[in-house]
Amino acid sequence: MVDISRIPATEPVRIIIGAGEQRWPGWIATHRKNLDLLRPEDWAASFGHRPADAFLCEHVWEHLTEAEGRAAARLCYRWLKPGGYLRCAVPDANFPDAAYQRTARIGGPGPKNHPAAGHRIVYDYRRFADVFEQAGFAVDLLEYCDEQGRFHYHQWSPDQGPVYRSLRLDHRNRDGRLGFVSLIVDARKPA
Known part of the structure; x- marks a missing residue:
């Protein structure tokens, strides 16, 4: 269960799902043991009295099957306030870099202890947007590569949810070179 009781009623409830080592000011970091994307009872226990803002x-998401990803999108939708959003990033199936694609592929690049070893799907922007649209969200594509491998970027604010593996924040993206990108969406619940 996620403990949101310490958040004053005047402040937003902002949750990082599957945070790993990631920590951002103003966000509560969670892990699978206290908020599993596939366990409705975790969500009800955490947000039953106060849905999340973001x-x-x-x-x-790439560590879930597509069917599991769709179920997780529905849970997120259910436990967001009207007008709330989910900012979500995954590896991009259309990023034209062979080394990146070897790492992002299903099953990852090698040993079972490699973080990418658990990849179960690699999304392109159309399929990933559909996962959230079918759950009821309005989807804004923030960063993605199209079928020709061209990178698209729409202005977004890290203040509303920083994504390290992004054009602006990742240390591998310097001097006009794209070294690592993500497919990033904002999925918004209608107000």
């Missing part, structure tokens, strides 16, 4: 999830 969720942030960076490089977690």
Whole structure:
């Protein structure tokens, strides 16, 4: 269960899902043991009395099957306030870099202890947007590569949910070179 009781009623409830080592000011970091994307009872226990204002999830959805990802999107939708959003990032199936794609592929690049070893799907922007649209969200594509591998960027604010593996924040993206990108969406629940 996520303990949101310490958040004053005047402040937003902002949750990082599957945070790993990630910590951002103003966000509560969670892990699978206290908020499992596939366990409705975890969500009910955490948000039953106070739905979240925002969720942030960076490089977690690819560890679910597509069916599990769709179920997780429905849970997020259910436990967001009207007008709330989920900012979600995954590896991009259309990023034209062979080394990146070897790492992002299903099953990852090698040993079972490698973080990418648990990849179960690699999304392109159309399929990823559909996961959230079918759950009821309005989807804004923030960063993605199209079918020709061209990178698209729409202005977004890290203040509303920083994604490290992004054009602006990742140390591998310097001097006009894209070294690592993510497919990033904002999925908004209608007000």
